[in-house]
Amino acid sequence: MSAFLKKVVRNRALLIMILPGTIWFLVFAYLPMFGTVLAFKDFRISRDGFFASVMNSEWVGFKNFEYLFSTNDAYIITRNTILYNLAFILLGLVISVTFAILLSELVNKKMAKVYQTGMFLPHFLSWVIISYFAFTFLSMDKGVLNQIITFFGGEKISWYSESKYWPFILIFVGIWKGVGYNSVIYLASITGIDKSYYEAAVIDGATKWKQIRYITIPLLKPLMIILTILAIGGIFRSDFGLFYQLPKDSGALYPVTNVIDTFVYRGLMNMGDVGMSTAAGLYQSLVGLVLILIANYIVRKLERDHAIF
Template sequence: MNAIGRFLKDVIKNRAMLLFVLPATVWFLFFSYLPMFGTVIAFKEYRFSDGFLNSIINSKWVGFDNFKFLFATEDAYIITRNTLLYNIVFIIFGLILAVAMAIILSEIVNKRLAKLYQTGMFMPYFLSWVIVGYFTFTFLSMDRGMLNQILNFFGFESIQWYSEAKYWPLILVLINFWKIIGYNSVVYLAAIMGIDKSLYEAAMIDGANKWQQIRRITIPMLAPIMTILTLLAIGRIFYADFGLFYQVPRDSGALYSVTNVIDTYVYRGLKVTGEIGMTTAAGLYQSFVGFILVITSNYIVRRFNKDNALF
Protein backbone atom coordinates (compact mmCIF):
# COMPACT_ATOMS: atom_id res chain seq x y z
CA MET A 1 0.00 0.00 0.00
CA ASN A 2 1.40 3.39 -1.00
CA ALA A 3 1.68 6.42 1.27
CA ILE A 4 -1.57 7.99 0.04
CA GLY A 5 -3.48 4.79 0.67
CA ARG A 6 -2.12 4.52 4.21
CA PHE A 7 -2.98 8.15 4.83
CA LEU A 8 -6.59 7.67 3.66
CA LYS A 9 -6.89 4.53 5.75
CA ASP A 10 -5.73 6.41 8.86
CA VAL A 11 -8.18 9.24 8.13
CA ILE A 12 -11.11 6.82 7.84
CA LYS A 13 -10.03 4.96 10.96
CA ASN A 14 -9.75 8.15 13.05
CA ARG A 15 -12.58 10.10 11.40
CA ALA A 16 -14.45 10.61 14.70
CA MET A 17 -11.45 12.18 16.41
CA LEU A 18 -10.63 14.27 13.35
CA LEU A 19 -14.16 15.69 13.33
CA PHE A 20 -13.64 16.82 16.92
CA VAL A 21 -10.51 18.81 16.02
CA LEU A 22 -11.90 20.12 12.72
CA PRO A 23 -13.42 23.37 14.13
CA ALA A 24 -10.15 24.28 15.89
CA THR A 25 -8.18 23.42 12.74
CA VAL A 26 -10.37 25.69 10.60
CA TRP A 27 -10.08 28.48 13.17
CA PHE A 28 -6.28 28.31 13.23
CA LEU A 29 -6.16 28.09 9.43
CA PHE A 30 -8.17 31.26 8.88
CA PHE A 31 -7.03 33.35 11.82
CA SER A 32 -3.43 32.21 12.39
CA TYR A 33 -1.92 30.75 9.23
CA LEU A 34 -3.56 32.58 6.34
CA PRO A 35 -2.82 36.03 7.88
CA MET A 36 0.88 35.16 7.75
CA PHE A 37 0.86 36.04 4.06
CA GLY A 38 -0.10 39.56 5.05
CA THR A 39 3.13 40.14 6.99
CA VAL A 40 4.62 41.46 3.75
CA ILE A 41 2.56 44.61 4.40
CA ALA A 42 5.04 45.47 7.15
CA PHE A 43 7.64 46.12 4.44
CA LYS A 44 5.37 47.98 2.00
CA GLU A 45 3.62 51.32 1.70
CA TYR A 46 0.15 49.84 1.93
CA ARG A 47 -2.83 51.77 0.59
CA PHE A 48 -6.21 50.23 1.41
CA SER A 49 -7.97 52.26 -1.29
CA ASP A 50 -6.33 50.12 -3.99
CA GLY A 51 -7.93 46.95 -2.65
CA PHE A 52 -6.46 44.25 -0.47
CA LEU A 53 -4.71 42.04 -3.03
CA ASN A 54 -3.70 44.85 -5.38
CA SER A 55 -2.18 46.79 -2.51
CA ILE A 56 -0.17 43.80 -1.32
CA ILE A 57 1.15 43.03 -4.80
CA ASN A 58 1.64 46.51 -6.25
CA SER A 59 2.45 48.63 -3.20
CA LYS A 60 5.85 50.30 -3.03
CA TRP A 61 8.51 48.33 -1.15
CA VAL A 62 9.81 50.49 1.72
CA GLY A 63 11.92 47.95 3.62
CA PHE A 64 12.18 48.71 7.33
CA ASP A 65 10.68 52.22 7.11
CA ASN A 66 7.52 51.09 8.90
CA PHE A 67 9.61 49.77 11.78
CA LYS A 68 11.53 53.03 11.93
CA PHE A 69 8.23 54.92 12.05
CA LEU A 70 7.04 52.70 14.90
CA PHE A 71 10.07 53.38 17.08
CA ALA A 72 10.97 56.90 15.98
CA THR A 73 8.54 58.44 18.45
CA GLU A 74 9.60 59.41 21.96
CA ASP A 75 6.90 57.06 23.26
CA ALA A 76 8.77 53.98 21.97
CA TYR A 77 10.64 53.50 25.24
CA ILE A 78 7.50 54.03 27.35
CA ILE A 79 5.30 51.57 25.48
CA THR A 80 8.02 48.90 25.38
CA ARG A 81 8.81 49.38 29.08
CA ASN A 82 5.17 49.25 30.12
CA THR A 83 4.42 46.17 28.01
CA LEU A 84 7.40 44.25 29.38
CA LEU A 85 7.09 45.23 33.04
CA TYR A 86 3.36 44.60 33.28
CA ASN A 87 3.68 41.20 31.63
CA ILE A 88 6.60 40.20 33.86
CA VAL A 89 4.46 40.99 36.92
CA PHE A 90 1.48 39.15 35.42
CA ILE A 91 3.56 36.06 34.62
CA ILE A 92 5.40 35.77 37.95
CA PHE A 93 2.70 36.73 40.43
CA GLY A 94 -0.08 35.29 38.27
CA LEU A 95 1.61 31.89 38.41
CA ILE A 96 2.05 32.07 42.19
CA LEU A 97 -1.52 33.18 42.84
CA ALA A 98 -3.09 30.68 40.42
CA VAL A 99 -1.18 27.75 41.95
CA ALA A 100 -1.93 28.94 45.48
CA MET A 101 -5.62 29.32 44.68
CA ALA A 102 -5.77 25.84 43.15
CA ILE A 103 -4.09 24.31 46.20
CA ILE A 104 -6.47 26.12 48.57
CA LEU A 105 -9.52 24.93 46.63
CA SER A 106 -8.23 21.37 46.57
CA GLU A 107 -7.81 21.39 50.35
CA ILE A 108 -11.41 22.42 51.10
CA VAL A 109 -13.13 19.39 52.62
CA ASN A 110 -16.67 20.43 51.64
CA LYS A 111 -16.61 19.89 47.88
CA ARG A 112 -19.92 21.69 47.29
CA LEU A 113 -18.51 24.74 49.00
CA ALA A 114 -15.31 24.39 46.98
CA LYS A 115 -17.32 24.35 43.74
CA LEU A 116 -19.20 27.46 44.88
CA TYR A 117 -15.92 29.29 45.54
CA GLN A 118 -14.50 28.09 42.23
CA THR A 119 -17.54 29.32 40.31
CA GLY A 120 -17.38 32.69 42.06
CA MET A 121 -13.73 33.16 41.10
CA PHE A 122 -14.30 31.84 37.58
CA MET A 123 -17.13 34.22 36.68
CA PRO A 124 -15.09 37.46 36.33
CA TYR A 125 -13.23 35.90 33.41
CA PHE A 126 -16.42 36.01 31.31
CA LEU A 127 -16.98 39.72 31.87
CA SER A 128 -15.87 41.93 28.99
CA TRP A 129 -13.32 44.64 29.71
CA VAL A 130 -15.98 47.23 28.84
CA ILE A 131 -18.10 46.05 31.77
CA VAL A 132 -15.05 45.82 34.02
CA GLY A 133 -14.16 49.37 33.00
CA TYR A 134 -17.57 50.62 34.11
CA PHE A 135 -17.30 48.68 37.37
CA THR A 136 -13.93 50.32 37.98
CA PHE A 137 -15.40 53.74 37.23
CA THR A 138 -18.08 53.24 39.89
CA PHE A 139 -15.28 52.81 42.43
CA LEU A 140 -12.94 55.53 41.16
CA SER A 141 -15.31 58.25 39.92
CA MET A 142 -14.36 61.68 41.27
CA ASP A 143 -17.90 62.70 42.22
CA ARG A 144 -19.68 59.52 43.31
CA GLY A 145 -16.96 56.89 43.38
CA MET A 146 -17.09 54.49 46.31
CA LEU A 147 -13.43 54.92 47.19
CA ASN A 148 -13.70 58.70 47.32
CA GLN A 149 -16.79 58.44 49.50
CA ILE A 150 -14.87 56.22 51.90
CA LEU A 151 -11.97 58.69 51.92
CA ASN A 152 -14.34 61.58 52.60
CA PHE A 153 -15.98 59.64 55.43
CA PHE A 154 -12.62 59.36 57.19
CA GLY A 155 -11.79 63.00 56.57
CA PHE A 156 -9.50 62.67 53.55
CA GLU A 157 -9.81 64.62 50.31
CA SER A 158 -11.11 63.01 47.13
CA ILE A 159 -8.54 61.79 44.62
CA GLN A 160 -8.81 62.38 40.89
CA TRP A 161 -7.99 58.78 40.06
CA TYR A 162 -8.18 59.25 36.29
CA SER A 163 -5.64 62.09 36.43
CA GLU A 164 -3.13 60.57 38.87
CA ALA A 165 -0.85 58.14 37.02
CA LYS A 166 1.02 56.96 40.13
CA TYR A 167 -1.92 54.84 41.35
CA TRP A 168 -2.60 52.97 38.12
CA PRO A 169 0.16 50.35 37.98
CA LEU A 170 -1.26 48.83 41.18
CA ILE A 171 -4.88 49.29 40.03
CA LEU A 172 -4.28 47.56 36.70
CA VAL A 173 -2.38 44.68 38.30
CA LEU A 174 -5.12 44.08 40.89
CA ILE A 175 -7.92 44.24 38.31
CA ASN A 176 -6.10 41.85 35.97
CA PHE A 177 -5.55 39.31 38.75
CA TRP A 178 -9.15 39.62 39.92
CA LYS A 179 -10.35 38.80 36.42
CA ILE A 180 -8.06 35.94 35.37
CA ILE A 181 -6.73 34.17 38.47
CA GLY A 182 -9.87 32.06 38.90
CA TYR A 183 -9.69 30.93 35.28
CA ASN A 184 -5.94 30.19 35.40
CA SER A 185 -6.30 28.18 38.61
CA VAL A 186 -8.64 25.69 36.90
CA VAL A 187 -5.78 24.08 34.98
CA TYR A 188 -3.72 23.60 38.12
CA LEU A 189 -6.73 22.39 40.07
CA ALA A 190 -7.36 19.71 37.44
CA ALA A 191 -3.71 18.68 37.64
CA ILE A 192 -3.94 18.41 41.44
CA MET A 193 -7.03 16.22 41.16
CA GLY A 194 -5.01 13.85 38.97
CA ILE A 195 -2.24 13.30 41.52
CA ASP A 196 -2.21 9.80 42.98
CA LYS A 197 -3.80 9.96 46.45
CA SER A 198 -1.57 7.16 47.69
CA LEU A 199 1.35 9.60 47.66
CA TYR A 200 -0.39 11.77 50.24
CA GLU A 201 -1.40 8.73 52.28
CA ALA A 202 2.20 7.53 52.39
CA ALA A 203 3.37 11.02 53.39
CA MET A 204 0.81 11.14 56.21
CA ILE A 205 2.00 7.76 57.48
CA ASP A 206 5.56 9.14 57.53
CA GLY A 207 4.35 12.07 59.64
CA ALA A 208 4.33 14.81 57.01
CA ASN A 209 2.09 17.77 57.80
CA LYS A 210 -0.08 19.53 55.23
CA TRP A 211 2.56 22.11 54.26
CA GLN A 212 5.19 19.39 53.79
CA GLN A 213 2.79 17.44 51.58
CA ILE A 214 2.22 20.51 49.42
CA ARG A 215 5.92 21.33 49.22
CA ARG A 216 7.15 17.79 48.59
CA ILE A 217 4.30 16.31 46.51
CA THR A 218 1.85 18.86 45.08
CA ILE A 219 4.26 21.51 43.82
CA PRO A 220 6.77 19.04 42.24
CA MET A 221 3.89 17.26 40.49
CA LEU A 222 2.66 20.61 39.15
CA ALA A 223 6.11 21.67 37.96
CA PRO A 224 5.76 20.37 34.35
CA ILE A 225 2.44 22.13 33.67
CA MET A 226 3.70 25.28 35.44
CA THR A 227 6.77 25.31 33.20
CA ILE A 228 4.80 24.79 29.98
CA LEU A 229 2.26 27.51 30.74
CA THR A 230 5.03 29.90 31.77
CA LEU A 231 6.89 29.28 28.51
CA LEU A 232 3.71 29.99 26.54
CA ALA A 233 3.17 33.18 28.55
CA ILE A 234 6.74 34.30 27.86
CA GLY A 235 6.01 33.93 24.14
CA ARG A 236 3.36 36.66 24.49
CA ILE A 237 5.34 38.94 26.76
CA PHE A 238 5.32 41.66 24.07
CA TYR A 239 1.54 41.46 23.78
CA ALA A 240 -0.69 43.36 26.18
CA ASP A 241 -4.36 42.87 26.94
CA PHE A 242 -5.88 45.71 24.93
CA GLY A 243 -9.09 45.85 26.95
CA LEU A 244 -7.25 46.14 30.26
CA PHE A 245 -5.07 49.05 29.16
CA TYR A 246 -7.64 50.87 27.03
CA GLN A 247 -11.10 50.29 28.51
CA VAL A 248 -10.29 50.28 32.22
CA PRO A 249 -8.35 53.61 32.27
CA ARG A 250 -11.02 55.01 29.89
CA ASP A 251 -8.29 56.14 27.46
CA SER A 252 -7.31 58.99 29.79
CA GLY A 253 -4.42 60.96 28.30
CA ALA A 254 -3.10 61.85 31.74
CA LEU A 255 -2.41 58.16 32.37
CA TYR A 256 -0.54 57.35 29.15
CA SER A 257 2.83 57.21 30.94
CA VAL A 258 1.73 54.07 32.82
CA THR A 259 -1.13 52.70 30.67
CA ASN A 260 0.19 53.09 27.13
CA VAL A 261 1.43 49.77 25.76
CA ILE A 262 2.33 48.60 22.27
CA ASP A 263 -1.21 47.43 21.45
CA THR A 264 -2.94 50.64 22.55
CA TYR A 265 -0.28 52.78 20.86
CA VAL A 266 -0.77 50.96 17.56
CA TYR A 267 -4.56 51.27 17.86
CA ARG A 268 -4.40 55.01 18.46
CA GLY A 269 -1.90 55.42 15.63
CA LEU A 270 -4.18 53.48 13.29
CA LYS A 271 -7.16 55.66 14.24
CA VAL A 272 -5.27 58.91 13.69
CA THR A 273 -2.96 58.17 10.75
CA GLY A 274 -4.41 54.98 9.23
CA GLU A 275 -0.91 53.52 8.83
CA ILE A 276 -1.68 49.84 8.23
CA GLY A 277 1.94 49.14 7.38
CA MET A 278 3.08 50.41 10.77
CA THR A 279 0.42 48.31 12.51
CA THR A 280 1.58 45.18 10.68
CA ALA A 281 5.18 46.00 11.53
CA ALA A 282 4.26 46.18 15.22
CA GLY A 283 2.50 42.80 15.06
CA LEU A 284 5.46 41.22 13.27
CA TYR A 285 7.85 42.73 15.80
CA GLN A 286 5.82 41.34 18.69
CA SER A 287 5.61 37.88 17.12
CA PHE A 288 9.31 37.74 16.27
CA VAL A 289 10.43 38.75 19.76
CA GLY A 290 7.96 36.30 21.31
CA PHE A 291 9.30 33.50 19.10
CA ILE A 292 12.90 34.23 20.15
CA LEU A 293 11.91 34.33 23.83
CA VAL A 294 10.08 31.00 23.63
CA ILE A 295 13.01 29.29 21.89
CA THR A 296 15.51 30.73 24.37
CA SER A 297 13.41 29.92 27.45
CA ASN A 298 12.70 26.41 26.23
CA TYR A 299 16.42 25.85 25.57
CA ILE A 300 17.25 26.93 29.14
CA VAL A 301 14.60 24.61 30.59
CA ARG A 302 15.88 21.68 28.50
CA ARG A 303 19.36 22.20 29.92
CA PHE A 304 18.01 21.56 33.42
CA ASN A 305 15.13 19.14 32.80
CA LYS A 306 14.12 17.85 29.38
CA ASP A 307 10.84 16.45 30.67
CA ASN A 308 9.60 19.92 31.64
CA ALA A 309 10.47 21.54 28.30
CA LEU A 310 7.79 22.56 25.84
CA PHE A 311 9.55 20.77 22.96
Protein backbone atom coordinates in the same frame (compact mmCIF):
# COMPACT_ATOMS: atom_id res chain seq x y z
CA MET B 1 -7.27 1.93 0.45
CA SER B 2 -3.98 3.49 1.48
CA ALA B 3 -2.68 3.34 5.04
CA PHE B 4 -3.25 7.09 5.44
CA LEU B 5 -6.93 6.87 4.48
CA LYS B 6 -7.40 3.90 6.81
CA LYS B 7 -6.03 5.99 9.70
CA VAL B 8 -8.37 8.85 8.76
CA VAL B 9 -11.39 6.54 8.71
CA ARG B 10 -10.38 4.87 11.98
CA ASN B 11 -9.91 8.22 13.75
CA ARG B 12 -12.75 10.11 12.03
CA ALA B 13 -14.54 10.87 15.31
CA LEU B 14 -11.47 12.56 16.80
CA LEU B 15 -10.76 14.41 13.54
CA ILE B 16 -14.31 15.78 13.44
CA MET B 17 -13.89 17.00 17.02
CA ILE B 18 -10.75 19.00 16.18
CA LEU B 19 -12.13 20.28 12.85
CA PRO B 20 -13.69 23.52 14.26
CA GLY B 21 -10.46 24.43 16.03
CA THR B 22 -8.43 23.66 12.92
CA ILE B 23 -10.66 25.87 10.76
CA TRP B 24 -10.41 28.67 13.33
CA PHE B 25 -6.61 28.55 13.27
CA LEU B 26 -6.49 28.47 9.49
CA VAL B 27 -8.81 31.46 9.08
CA PHE B 28 -7.64 33.65 11.97
CA ALA B 29 -4.02 32.58 12.54
CA TYR B 30 -2.44 31.23 9.35
CA LEU B 31 -4.21 32.98 6.46
CA PRO B 32 -3.55 36.46 7.96
CA MET B 33 0.17 35.67 7.91
CA PHE B 34 0.18 36.56 4.21
CA GLY B 35 -0.63 40.11 5.28
CA THR B 36 2.76 40.49 6.96
CA VAL B 37 4.05 41.75 3.62
CA LEU B 38 2.36 45.05 4.51
CA ALA B 39 5.03 45.57 7.18
CA PHE B 40 7.49 46.25 4.37
CA LYS B 41 5.22 48.38 2.17
CA ASP B 42 3.74 51.88 2.17
CA PHE B 43 0.19 50.58 1.94
CA ARG B 44 -2.27 52.74 0.01
CA ILE B 45 -5.81 51.52 -0.56
CA SER B 46 -7.17 51.88 -4.08
CA ARG B 47 -10.43 51.26 -5.89
CA ASP B 48 -9.05 48.10 -7.48
CA GLY B 49 -9.52 46.11 -4.30
CA PHE B 50 -7.41 45.03 -1.36
CA PHE B 51 -5.10 42.55 -3.12
CA ALA B 52 -4.42 44.96 -5.99
CA SER B 53 -3.66 47.66 -3.42
CA VAL B 54 -1.16 45.37 -1.71
CA MET B 55 0.57 44.52 -4.98
CA ASN B 56 0.71 48.14 -6.15
CA SER B 57 1.92 49.61 -2.86
CA GLU B 58 5.53 50.78 -2.77
CA TRP B 59 8.19 48.69 -1.01
CA VAL B 60 9.77 50.69 1.82
CA GLY B 61 11.93 48.03 3.48
CA PHE B 62 12.26 48.53 7.23
CA LYS B 63 10.95 52.12 7.37
CA ASN B 64 7.78 51.02 9.17
CA PHE B 65 9.92 49.44 11.87
CA GLU B 66 12.06 52.57 12.09
CA TYR B 67 8.98 54.71 12.65
CA LEU B 68 7.77 52.41 15.41
CA PHE B 69 11.02 52.73 17.38
CA SER B 70 12.00 56.30 16.50
CA THR B 71 9.06 57.90 18.30
CA ASN B 72 9.45 59.52 21.70
CA ASP B 73 7.12 56.93 23.20
CA ALA B 74 9.18 53.91 22.07
CA TYR B 75 10.94 53.52 25.42
CA ILE B 76 7.77 54.07 27.46
CA ILE B 77 5.60 51.56 25.58
CA THR B 78 8.35 48.93 25.58
CA ARG B 79 9.06 49.40 29.29
CA ASN B 80 5.39 49.27 30.23
CA THR B 81 4.70 46.22 28.09
CA ILE B 82 7.58 44.20 29.53
CA LEU B 83 7.19 45.20 33.19
CA TYR B 84 3.43 44.67 33.29
CA ASN B 85 3.72 41.27 31.66
CA LEU B 86 6.49 40.23 34.05
CA ALA B 87 4.23 41.18 36.95
CA PHE B 88 1.32 39.24 35.46
CA ILE B 89 3.48 36.17 34.86
CA LEU B 90 5.14 36.05 38.28
CA LEU B 91 2.24 37.15 40.47
CA GLY B 92 -0.28 35.26 38.36
CA LEU B 93 1.72 32.05 38.73
CA VAL B 94 2.04 32.33 42.51
CA ILE B 95 -1.56 33.38 43.13
CA SER B 96 -3.08 30.85 40.71
CA VAL B 97 -1.15 27.93 42.21
CA THR B 98 -1.99 29.10 45.72
CA PHE B 99 -5.73 29.30 45.01
CA ALA B 100 -5.67 25.94 43.22
CA ILE B 101 -4.05 24.29 46.25
CA LEU B 102 -6.49 25.97 48.63
CA LEU B 103 -9.48 24.80 46.58
CA SER B 104 -8.13 21.26 46.41
CA GLU B 105 -7.74 21.18 50.20
CA LEU B 106 -11.29 22.25 50.98
CA VAL B 107 -13.21 19.45 52.67
CA ASN B 108 -16.63 20.70 51.56
CA LYS B 109 -16.46 20.04 47.81
CA LYS B 110 -19.79 21.74 47.13
CA MET B 111 -18.47 25.00 48.58
CA ALA B 112 -15.24 24.48 46.65
CA LYS B 113 -17.25 24.43 43.42
CA VAL B 114 -19.05 27.62 44.48
CA TYR B 115 -15.74 29.37 45.15
CA GLN B 116 -14.30 28.03 41.91
CA THR B 117 -17.27 29.32 39.92
CA GLY B 118 -17.01 32.73 41.57
CA MET B 119 -13.32 32.96 40.73
CA PHE B 120 -13.89 31.78 37.16
CA LEU B 121 -16.71 34.24 36.41
CA PRO B 122 -14.53 37.35 35.76
CA HIS B 123 -12.81 35.48 32.91
CA PHE B 124 -16.05 35.65 30.91
CA LEU B 125 -16.65 39.36 31.48
CA SER B 126 -15.59 41.75 28.74
CA TRP B 127 -13.25 44.61 29.54
CA VAL B 128 -15.99 47.08 28.66
CA ILE B 129 -18.17 45.73 31.45
CA ILE B 130 -15.25 45.58 33.87
CA SER B 131 -14.30 49.15 33.01
CA TYR B 132 -17.75 50.35 34.09
CA PHE B 133 -17.50 48.29 37.28
CA ALA B 134 -14.19 50.00 37.97
CA PHE B 135 -15.72 53.40 37.20
CA THR B 136 -18.29 52.90 39.96
CA PHE B 137 -15.37 52.61 42.39
CA LEU B 138 -13.09 55.26 40.89
CA SER B 139 -15.50 57.98 39.79
CA MET B 140 -14.50 61.39 41.08
CA ASP B 141 -18.01 62.41 42.18
CA LYS B 142 -19.87 59.28 43.22
CA GLY B 143 -17.18 56.62 43.27
CA VAL B 144 -17.28 54.17 46.16
CA LEU B 145 -13.61 54.70 47.04
CA ASN B 146 -13.92 58.49 47.14
CA GLN B 147 -17.02 58.23 49.33
CA ILE B 148 -15.08 56.03 51.76
CA ILE B 149 -12.14 58.45 51.73
CA THR B 150 -14.34 61.48 52.39
CA PHE B 151 -16.22 59.60 55.13
CA PHE B 152 -12.95 59.28 57.05
CA GLY B 153 -12.08 62.93 56.46
CA GLY B 154 -9.82 62.60 53.43
CA GLU B 155 -9.90 64.46 50.14
CA LYS B 156 -11.27 63.00 46.95
CA ILE B 157 -8.78 61.57 44.46
CA SER B 158 -9.08 62.12 40.73
CA TRP B 159 -8.24 58.54 39.87
CA TYR B 160 -8.35 59.05 36.11
CA SER B 161 -5.85 61.90 36.30
CA GLU B 162 -3.38 60.51 38.84
CA SER B 163 -1.04 58.11 37.05
CA LYS B 164 0.81 56.95 40.18
CA TYR B 165 -2.06 54.68 41.26
CA TRP B 166 -2.61 52.90 37.97
CA PRO B 167 0.26 50.39 37.91
CA PHE B 168 -1.27 48.83 41.02
CA ILE B 169 -4.84 49.07 39.69
CA LEU B 170 -3.94 47.48 36.35
CA ILE B 171 -1.98 44.63 37.94
CA PHE B 172 -4.71 43.96 40.51
CA VAL B 173 -7.55 43.92 37.97
CA GLY B 174 -5.55 41.93 35.41
CA ILE B 175 -4.73 39.21 37.92
CA TRP B 176 -8.27 39.27 39.34
CA LYS B 177 -9.70 38.58 35.89
CA GLY B 178 -7.29 35.79 34.98
CA VAL B 179 -6.58 34.01 38.25
CA GLY B 180 -9.76 31.94 38.14
CA TYR B 181 -9.02 30.52 34.70
CA ASN B 182 -5.40 29.74 35.52
CA SER B 183 -6.24 28.20 38.89
CA VAL B 184 -8.68 25.80 37.20
CA ILE B 185 -5.83 24.50 35.03
CA TYR B 186 -3.65 23.83 38.07
CA LEU B 187 -6.60 22.42 40.01
CA ALA B 188 -7.22 19.90 37.23
CA SER B 189 -3.59 18.84 37.45
CA ILE B 190 -3.80 18.50 41.25
CA THR B 191 -6.93 16.36 40.89
CA GLY B 192 -4.98 13.99 38.66
CA ILE B 193 -2.24 13.36 41.23
CA ASP B 194 -2.24 9.79 42.54
CA LYS B 195 -3.83 9.80 46.02
CA SER B 196 -1.50 7.02 47.16
CA TYR B 197 1.29 9.61 47.43
CA TYR B 198 -0.67 11.53 50.04
CA GLU B 199 -1.74 8.36 51.84
CA ALA B 200 1.89 7.26 52.14
CA ALA B 201 2.86 10.72 53.37
CA VAL B 202 0.14 10.64 56.06
CA ILE B 203 1.39 7.23 57.25
CA ASP B 204 4.90 8.71 57.51
CA GLY B 205 3.53 11.55 59.63
CA ALA B 206 3.77 14.34 57.07
CA THR B 207 1.76 17.46 57.87
CA LYS B 208 -0.52 19.09 55.31
CA TRP B 209 2.11 21.73 54.58
CA LYS B 210 4.77 19.06 53.95
CA GLN B 211 2.39 17.20 51.63
CA ILE B 212 1.93 20.38 49.61
CA ARG B 213 5.65 21.19 49.65
CA TYR B 214 7.02 17.76 48.78
CA ILE B 215 4.20 16.25 46.69
CA THR B 216 1.80 18.81 45.21
CA ILE B 217 4.22 21.54 44.18
CA PRO B 218 6.91 19.20 42.69
CA LEU B 219 4.25 17.40 40.65
CA LEU B 220 2.85 20.74 39.47
CA LYS B 221 6.31 21.94 38.47
CA PRO B 222 6.26 20.63 34.84
CA LEU B 223 2.91 22.34 34.16
CA MET B 224 4.09 25.54 35.83
CA ILE B 225 7.20 25.59 33.64
CA ILE B 226 5.29 24.93 30.41
CA LEU B 227 2.71 27.65 31.08
CA THR B 228 5.45 30.09 32.09
CA ILE B 229 7.39 29.44 28.88
CA LEU B 230 4.26 30.05 26.81
CA ALA B 231 3.53 33.21 28.80
CA ILE B 232 7.07 34.48 28.19
CA GLY B 233 6.39 34.15 24.47
CA GLY B 234 3.65 36.77 24.83
CA ILE B 235 5.65 39.18 26.94
CA PHE B 236 5.64 41.77 24.14
CA ARG B 237 1.87 41.51 23.77
CA SER B 238 -0.63 43.11 26.11
CA ASP B 239 -4.29 42.68 26.89
CA PHE B 240 -5.64 45.56 24.81
CA GLY B 241 -8.90 45.84 26.74
CA LEU B 242 -7.11 46.11 30.07
CA PHE B 243 -4.88 49.00 29.00
CA TYR B 244 -7.38 50.81 26.80
CA GLN B 245 -10.85 50.27 28.25
CA LEU B 246 -10.07 50.23 31.98
CA PRO B 247 -8.30 53.66 32.10
CA LYS B 248 -10.99 55.10 29.77
CA ASP B 249 -8.26 56.14 27.30
CA SER B 250 -7.28 58.99 29.62
CA GLY B 251 -4.40 60.99 28.16
CA ALA B 252 -3.10 61.86 31.61
CA LEU B 253 -2.47 58.16 32.26
CA TYR B 254 -0.53 57.41 29.06
CA PRO B 255 2.89 57.31 30.80
CA VAL B 256 1.78 54.22 32.79
CA THR B 257 -1.00 52.75 30.60
CA ASN B 258 0.40 53.11 27.09
CA VAL B 259 1.74 49.79 25.77
CA ILE B 260 2.66 48.57 22.30
CA ASP B 261 -0.86 47.39 21.48
CA THR B 262 -2.58 50.63 22.48
CA PHE B 263 0.11 52.72 20.79
CA VAL B 264 -0.38 50.83 17.52
CA TYR B 265 -4.17 51.11 17.78
CA ARG B 266 -4.03 54.87 18.30
CA GLY B 267 -1.55 55.21 15.44
CA LEU B 268 -3.82 53.22 13.16
CA MET B 269 -6.95 55.15 14.14
CA ASN B 270 -5.36 58.62 14.01
CA MET B 271 -3.06 58.22 11.00
CA GLY B 272 -4.40 55.14 9.23
CA ASP B 273 -0.85 53.75 9.02
CA VAL B 274 -1.51 50.08 8.24
CA GLY B 275 2.15 49.39 7.49
CA MET B 276 3.32 50.55 10.92
CA SER B 277 0.67 48.52 12.76
CA THR B 278 1.55 45.42 10.73
CA ALA B 279 5.23 45.96 11.49
CA ALA B 280 4.45 46.15 15.21
CA GLY B 281 2.48 42.91 15.09
CA LEU B 282 5.25 41.14 13.19
CA TYR B 283 7.83 42.48 15.64
CA GLN B 284 5.81 41.19 18.61
CA SER B 285 5.43 37.76 17.03
CA LEU B 286 9.13 37.40 16.16
CA VAL B 287 10.28 38.53 19.60
CA GLY B 288 7.77 36.17 21.20
CA LEU B 289 9.10 33.26 19.13
CA VAL B 290 12.70 34.07 20.08
CA LEU B 291 11.81 34.34 23.77
CA ILE B 292 10.02 30.99 23.72
CA LEU B 293 13.03 29.35 22.07
CA ILE B 294 15.43 30.89 24.59
CA ALA B 295 13.26 30.01 27.61
CA ASN B 296 12.76 26.46 26.35
CA TYR B 297 16.51 26.10 25.71
CA ILE B 298 17.31 27.18 29.28
CA VAL B 299 14.71 24.80 30.72
CA ARG B 300 16.00 21.95 28.56
CA LYS B 301 19.51 22.52 29.90
CA LEU B 302 18.30 22.53 33.51
CA GLU B 303 15.41 20.03 33.40
CA ARG B 304 15.29 18.25 30.05
CA ASP B 305 12.02 16.44 30.82
CA HIS B 306 10.22 19.71 31.58
CA ALA B 307 10.95 21.44 28.26
CA ILE B 308 8.23 21.84 25.65
CA PHE B 309 10.42 20.51 22.83
